[in-house]
Amino acid sequence: NIVEISSLFLILLIVAIVIELYFINKMKHNFNEFISFFKKVKKEGGEIEIIDLKKVHYKEFQELAKIINITLLQKESIENKLRFAKEKEKKANQAKSLFLANMSHEIRTPMNGVIGMAEILGMTKLNEEQKKYLKNIEISADNLLQIINDILDISKIESGKVVIEKNEINIEKFIEELLEPFIITTKSKGLELVEYINKDIPSCLVGDEGKIRQILINLLGNAIKFTQEGYVYLEIRREIAKDDKIILKFIIEDTGIGIGEKQKNKIFSIFEQGDSSYTKEYQGTGLGLSISKRLVELMGGEIGVESKIGQGSKFYFTVPLEKSVSQTKNIIEMDVNFEKINILMVDDNELNRKIVKVMLKEKNAEVVLAKSGKEALEILSGNKRFHICLLDVDMPKMDGIETAKRIQSILDIKDMSIILFTSVDIRDKFDLFDDMGVSDYLMKPVKRKELYKKIKETLNKKNKKKIEQDLQDLQELQKKLKLKGYDSIVAENGKKAIEIFGEYPEIPLILMDIQMPEMNGYETTQKIRKMKNGKDVKIIALTAFAQEGDKEEIIAEGLDDYISKPVRLNKMIEIVKKYI
Numbered sequence: 001n002i003v004e005i006s007s008l009f010l011i012l013l014i015v016a017i018v019i020e021l022y023f024i025n026k027m028k029h030n031f032n033e034f035i036s037f038f039k040k041v042k043k044e045g046g047e048i049e050i051i052d053l054k055k056v057h058y059k060e061f062q063e064l065a066k067i068i069n070i071t072l073l074q075k076e077s078i079e080n081k082l083r084f085a086k087e088k089e090k091k092a093n094q095a096k097s098l099f100l101a102n103m104s105h106e107i108r109t110p111m112n113g114v115i116g117m118a119e120i121l122g123m124t125k126l127n128e129e130q131k132k133y134l135k136n137i138e139i140s141a142d143n144l145l146q147i148i149n150d151i152l153d154i155s156k157i158e159s160g161k162v163v164i165e166k167n168e169i170n171i172e173k174f175i176e177e178l179l180e181p182f183i184i185t186t187k188s189k190g191l192e193l194v195e196y197i198n199k200d201i202p203s204c205l206v207g208d209e210g211k212i213r214q215i216l217i218n219l220l221g222n223a224i225k226f227t228q229e230g231y232v233y234l235e236i237r238r239e240i241a242k243d244d245k246i247i248l249k250f251i252i253e254d255t256g257i258g259i260g261e262k263q264k265n266k267i268f269s270i271f272e273q274g275d276s277s278y279t280k281e282y283q284g285t286g287l288g289l290s291i292s293k294r295l296v297e298l299m300g301g302e303i304g305v306e307s308k309i310g311q312g313s314k315f316y317f318t319v320p321l322e323k324s325v326s327q328t329k330n331i332i333e334m335d336v337n338f339e340k341i342n343i344l345m346v347d348d349n350e351l352n353r354k355i356v357k358v359m360l361k362e363k364n365a366e367v368v369l370a371k372s373g374k375e376a377l378e379i380l381s382g383n384k385r386f387h388i389c390l391l392d393v394d395m396p397k398m399d400g401i402e403t404a405k406r407i408q409s410i411l412d413i414k415d416m417s418i419i420l421f422t423s424v425d426i427r428d429k430f431d432l433f434d435d436m437g438v439s440d441y442l443m444k445p446v447k448r449k450e451l452y453k454k455i456k457e458t459l460n461k462k463n464k465k466k467i468e469q470d471l472q473d474l475q476e477l478q479k480k481l482k483l484k485g486y487d488s489i490v491a492e493n494g495k496k497a498i499e500i501f502g503e504y505p506e507i508p509l510i511l512m513d514i515q516m517p518e519m520n521g522y523e524t525t526q527k528i529r530k531m532k533n534g535k536d537v538k539i540i541a542l543t544a545f546a547q548e549g550d551k552e553e554i555i556a557e558g559l560d561d562y563i564s565k566p567v568r569l570n571k572m573i574e575i576v577k578k579y580i
Contacts, residue, residue: 093158107148115141150287153214157294164299168324169209171201171236172449178216179234179445185224187423192231195445196355199362201238205246207321211295216250218288219315223254230255230312231351245320247301253314259307267305268293292317336452338365340520341459342385345369346376346403347392347421352446356390359448373398377406386416387462387515388455390442393422404436413437417458421446463516473567480569486576494524498531505533508580511572512559514543525558538579542567 118137126134156162175195186193216234223232232254239247259267267289296303296317307313343365347353353369360367368384370376373395380386389407393400404418420426420433420441430441439458442450474490481488489504491497494516501507510528514521521541528534541554541562554562560579563571 096155096158103151108145111141111145111148115145147287150291153291154287157291157298162295162298165208165210166206166322167209169205169207169212169321171197171203171205172447174209174213175234175236176447178213179220182220182224182232183423183445186232189224189227190229191224191227192349192352193445194231194233194349194351194355195235195447196233196358197236197448198238201236201248202246202323204324205248205321206324207319208299211299212250212319215292215295215317216252218292219250219252219317222288223252223256223313223315227254227256227312231349233351239318242320245322247318247320249316249318251314251316253312255312258309258311259305259313260309264305264307268303336363336456338363338455340366340514340522341387341455342366342368343455344376344379344386344389344416346371346373346389346395346400348372348395349392352392352421352444356446356451359446359451363452372396373400373403373406376403377411380407380411380413380416388458389416389418391418391420393420393426401433401436404433404438408435408437417462419454419458477567477569477572481572481576484573494519494521494527497524498527501528501531501534501537505531507537509576510537510539511563512539512541514541521559522557529558540575540579 115138118134118141122131122134122138175197179193179195183193220232220234232252235251235253237249237251239249241247269290293303296319300320301318303315303317305313305315338360343360345353345356345360345367346369347356348371350371353371357367357369368379368386370379374397376389376391380389391400391403395403398406400420400422404420407413407416407418414437416437417439418437420438421444422441423444425443426433426441430438439461440454442454471490471492478488478490489500489507491500495518497510497512501510512521512525516524519527521543525539528537528539538561539559541559542565543554543562551562561575563575
């Protein structure tokens with residue numbers, strides 16, 4: 001009946017569930033066993049525990065267990081081989097480092113003797129041929145010492161003995177000292193050495209100065225070695241700060257032989273050079289770039305290269321540095337402002353012109369560029385007047401000295417000061433340039449602070465002479481105005497003019513010299529306009545630099561009109577009658 005059938009079905013269902021639970025439990029037990037063994041497989045080292053096949057109840061699981069056992073044994077074998085290889089490599093590196101250190105010492109000792117004796121020999125009387133031989137000995141000895149130093153550096157890096165130090169770095173002083181020996185080398189090869197430090201870099205930072213110096217010496221040395229004409233350029237930029245650190249980017253650019261695409265991937269490897277075809281002409285181990293790369297990475301930076309065959313190379317690397325507690329000012333912070341100062345920059349080297357223009361623009365100067373002496377003379381023949389001419393001595397066709405002579409003799413420009421740019425010290429010859437309008441000179445590569453200092457000193461000297469001359473001219477003008485029935489008061493500078501106007505606010509007209517030291521005519525005018533009756537008084541600019549179209553600019557600065565120097569009495573009376 002239905003009840004019996006239902007009961008039987010229920011009993012069978014219960015039996016089936018019990019059997020299923022039994023098998024599930026068995027399978028779960030085996031799976032747990034496998035899981036525990038798999039966990040052991042993940043662990044590094046230690047003894048390997050093989051699965052006991054007797055404990056595995058099913059044939060399928062036994063087959064799986066066999067595979068796991070084989071895997072475990074293979075893993076143990078591989079780990080043992082790897083451990084042995086690491087120990088062997090470690091011992092080999094230790095032996096190599098010890099050998100290199102001993103070899104370095106053993107070679108360095110007799111090399112010091114060779115170099116020392118060569119120096120003593122150089123002090124004796126030698127003919128030209130003997131001097132040539134001696135020079136070759138000294139160069140070869142220095143090259144060998146450099147190779148020894150490079151090999152020793154690599155061994156130290158590989159053995160982990162290099163420690164990153166922290167010391168304060170005065171960026172400008174550091175770069176100046178670094179470039180000093182390279183100036184002579186580039187000059188002897190007829191190359192331009194140009195530097196530019198970005199204006200927003202703090203003057204003092206904390207990092208490993210020695211390692212940065214070593215990297216820069218390697219990269220600059222290579223740039224000069226592989227460049228036969230053109231320039232070598234060093235630029236330092238400030239990248240985006242990370243983790244309260246300042247990232248500096250150093251760029252070394254040259255116009256040398258360049259590097260091919262295939263060689264670019266090799267040059268940072270040990271004992272590799274860009275192209276073996278250059279090995280004979282440009283001697284070296286190829287270690288310099290490898291050392292540089294490893295030092296950069298040890299300091300947490302990156303290094304790279306951009307290059308094309310025949311067009312030159314650009315190496316760059318970044319270094320994270322810490323802010324110095326003792327110094328927070330930026331490099332460019334110098335109390336000068338060249339606003340309204342017109343400067344003509346004459347140099348045949350485009351990069352030099354570009355860098356100097358950037359430096360001058362940072363202090364608000366008006367800059368015009370000329371690529372030759374001929375172009376400079378053409379510009380100076382026009383209407384635009386300049387306070388200062390920055391003139392490179394070493395230019396082709398018409399050099400700086402000849403250009404200065406022609407500025408004086410042909411154009412007869414007496415109110416412009418000339419500052420020479422030169423690669424050699426001309427201190428002893430400087431008196432010869434007095435009649436050429438040359439007021440000072442600057443050694444290349446041009447340094448920002450030196451440039452600002454020389455321009456400021458030149459303007460001050462010029463202004464001092466100008467003040468004396470202007471005072472005489474004003475006193476003479478005062479007498480002439482008196483004869484025409486006009487009373488006047490002479491103020492020798494802007495500060496004095498403000499004081500006088502404060503005492504006599506009813507003065508109807510001021511003749512304002514624009515080119516005054518300390519406080520120029522524009523600044524003085526702005527201050528007077530804020531005083532009592534200051535908005536009503538008529539102020540006329542006296543300037544040697546006014547041209548057609550400048551009246552709008554002069555009026556925009558708060559003045560009413562201008563008179564060009566030299567001042568003619570008739571013009572002066574005409575202006576006075578117009579505004580009084």
